[in-house]
Amino acid sequence: MRFENATPEDVLSRIFGFSSFRGFQAEAVASAMRGEDALVLMPTGGGKSVCYQIPALCRPGMGLVISPLIALMDDQVAALRQLGVNAAALHSELEADELARIRSDLNRGALEILYISPERLLSPGTSAWLSRQRLSIIAVDEAHCISAWGHEFRPEYRALANLPEIFPGVPRMALTATADPRTREDILQALGMVDSKQLTASFHRPNLYIFVRPKTSEIRQLTEALANRGDGASIVYCGSRNKTERIAKSLRDKGFTALPFHAGLSPQEKRAILTRFRSGEPIVIVATIAFGMGIDRPDVRCVVHLDMPSSPEAYYQQIGRAGRDGQRADTVLLYGGEDMARARYWLEQSNAPDSEKRVMQQRLESMIAFTETTGCRTQALLACFGENFPTPCSHCDNCLSPISVFDGTEAAQKVLSAVYRTNQRFGAVHLTTVLRGKMTEAVERHAHQHLSVFGVGRDRSEAWWRGIIRQLIARGALRMSGEHNTLGLSPEVARPILRGEEKVMLREDPIATLRTGAALNTARAEQDDLPEEARPRFDVLRAWRLSEAREQEIPPYIIFHDVVLREIAKEFPTTLEHLGRIRGVGGSKLERYGDAVLAALRQI
Known part of the structure; x- marks a missing residue:
């Protein structure tokens, strides 16, 4: 492989266009370079793929990445090929000529990273064939799929416990963006990696x-x-x-x-x-x-x-x-x-x-x-x-917009009493009508206008009472059943409230709309950090990128993310050397697109 003698830092700079690692990336890469197994937990957008892609390129052999979806594999492969890395994906939708090319590259030892689904990998013919290849690393992406407690559990992932038998001595890296402590433990148990290093970045996504x-x-x-x-x-x-x-x-x-x-x-x-x-x-x-x-x-x-x-x-x-x-x-x-x-x-x-x-x-x-x-x-x-x-x-x-709370004990008692006195046979709409003292056909038919709770909440809106009912459901004091969403009491929770033995603090529901309250931002507003003179450059670069992507039949973001185009628009490079210093513009992309980017900028 052509990167075997390069350091991870060299590959990060030359191929990926980044001058330094972020967060736990350096530690994850170093662990893999030492041949150690690791569980890596990083939030989405934190750069998990770099953690296994760089060791795959720097260690002897081919990187093997186990991934659950064809679309995910194809995007990763397209992105790596844009960087000049010979990557491929083995899946059921391959054309015959592409499959033949992959087999040829494998046999010649020319493939640098191979993506594959767990089902395809563990089929007898494929596993035997790949076991004859020298592997640099095995990455198990979306590793929460292997856990019975994971939110997207896939039973076929459990068979990945056999990886050390099929590929002895190859370091493994399991990666996911979301796994609570129980799921992490199950991932490590299922993969036989209980003593492996765990690298957990903050799950905080400030954006x-x-x-x-x-x-x-x-x-x-x-x-x-x-x-x-x-x-x-x-x-x-x-x-x-x-x-x-x-x-x-x-x-x-x-x-x-x-x-x-x-x-x-x-x-x-x-x-x-x-x-x-x-x-x-x-x-x-x-x-x-x-x-x-x-x-x-x-x-x-x-x-x-x-x-x-x-x-x-x-x-x-x-x-x-x-x-x-x-x-x-x-x-x-x-x-x-x-x-x-x-x-x-x-x-x-x-x-x-x-x-x-x-x-x-x-x-x-x-x-x-x-x-x-x-x-x-x-x-x-x-x-x-x-x-x-x-x-x-x-x-x-x-x-x-901080939320106010209030003593809702009396309101809760009114709701629970209304549920009890209507024999636990009605839904929130009817109960709200009773509480607000509204005469309807249903109220008259059931004679609910004669109940002691009729009209005790006429000073509040329907939406306010619906909010009280919702919060009592959340507390477990009310349960809902049947196709008509009938409300009933949960005695062990409701009884202390009705008796006044428990104080109930409730939240004041916000009444502002999503636009006029804590106003949502827009993507266009993100361009406000661009100087006025840079905005036309950004628009020209996006138009060029879209045209190029259509010609190659790939997603535009595979060529350059908007973040990179913004930096180019701000920097306004006029030479290839200057363009190559911008974060996210690696050697391969500079060689492939540098002249076109500079030409696009000259249109302004």
């Missing part, structure tokens, strides 16, 4: 702005969030296939370019949507969690959840798909009492073993507590990963 709102008008709240997305992409997560179709249509009716994505689509449909998403088009993908790993587009400016995720781990993985370029991105979670009650109900109905249900219950309750917290959301979220973040983050809604 992610976190907003959480109770659901009021779902479509209105969603369009408010998406209206600020600028020229980047957005992802909207929904809990069901039908909902993705419905929401995507509603957004299209409002003028958004929105497409649904879920497991029910054909492979051809999925590929077409992914191609549009990767093209750099300002598009909204409305998706189930089927649209997950493999999303490498750096300029996702907004991620919205219309249904509450099952755990903080799943939530953080999903919002981590925003802002991979390090620029500001906004995340919005809309939730309601129905979400909480439904999740608890389905967990109760699960056939999972009791030990597994207990863990799932803990994670669900942590997610519910996160939605209702009045403190810093980032601190609450990072605590789920065992990280004690010392100060409020200043980039979540609770930090930007």
Whole structure:
């Protein structure tokens, strides 16, 4: 291999165009260079791939990267080829001539990094064939997939425990962006790496702005969030296939370019949507969690959840798909009492073993507590990963607009009493009507106007009482059941409140919209850090990049990220030497694109 005699620092500079490592990258690379196994936990956008790519190039042999998705592998390979690295991916969608080329390169020892799925790797023919190759490192990417506790568990990953038998003496590196302590322990156990080094960077993503709102008008709240997305992409997560179709249509009716994505689509449909998403088009993908790993587009400016995720781990993985370029991105979670009650109900109905249900219950309750917290959301979220973040983050809604709390004991008693006196047979809409003293056909039919609780809450709005009900569901004092979302009491939690034995502090729900409260930023606003004279240069560079990407049939960000183009626009280099000193412009890209970039800049 042509980099074997180079130091990691040389390769980082010459190939990747960076003058120094970030965070734990240097330690992870050094560990692999010594032939040691390691578990590397870094947030999305933290530069995990460099941790294994550089040892793969500097150590004798070929790097083998186990990755779960074809799209993810293809993006990584395209990016490495842009850097002048001979990389390839073995998967089921390869054309015959590409497969023949890969086999030829392997047989000649010319391939430097090979990406492969766990299923393909562990098939008898492939594993036997690759076992005859000299390997520099084995990287297990998205390693949370190997854990039964991971949010995207894949049973086939468990067979990776056999890697030391197939490839003895080859250092392994497991990498993931999200794993709580239980998941980390399971990863190490499953891979037989219990004594391996663990390198854990802070999970804090200071460029992610976190907003959480109770659901009021779902479509209105969603369009408010998406209206600020600028020229980047957005992802909207929904809990069901039908909902993705419905929401995507509603957004299209409002003028958004929105497409649904879920497991029910054909492979051809999925590929077409992914191609549009990767093209750099300002598009909204409305998706189930089927649209997950493999999303490498750096300029996702907004991620919205219309249904509450099952755990903080799943939530953080999903919002981590925003802002991979390090620029500001906004995340919005809309939730309601129905979400909480439904999740608890389905967990109760699960056939999972009791030990597994207990863990799932803990994670669900942590997610519910996160939605209702009045403190810093980032601190609450990072605590789920065992990280004690010392100060409020200043980039979540609770930090930007601190939440007030009030003694809600009397309000809680009124709600619980109304549920009890209506025989625990009605939902939130009817109960709110009773509390506010509104005469409706249902109230008259059931004679609820004669109840002592009728009209005791007429001084408050419907939205206010719905907020009290939601918070009582979150506390576990109310449960919801049936297709009509009937509310009932949870006696062990509700009884002390009704008796006045427990004080209930509740949060004042924010009434500001997502635009006019702690206002969401836009991608265009990120350009405000550009001097006025640099903006035309940035626009010209983006236009050149798009044209080049279309010609090569690759995503534009594979050529240069926006962050690099901004630096070029600011620096305004006039020589190749000057351009080559800009972070992110390595030797191969300078050779390939340097003259074209300088020519584009001369158009201004």
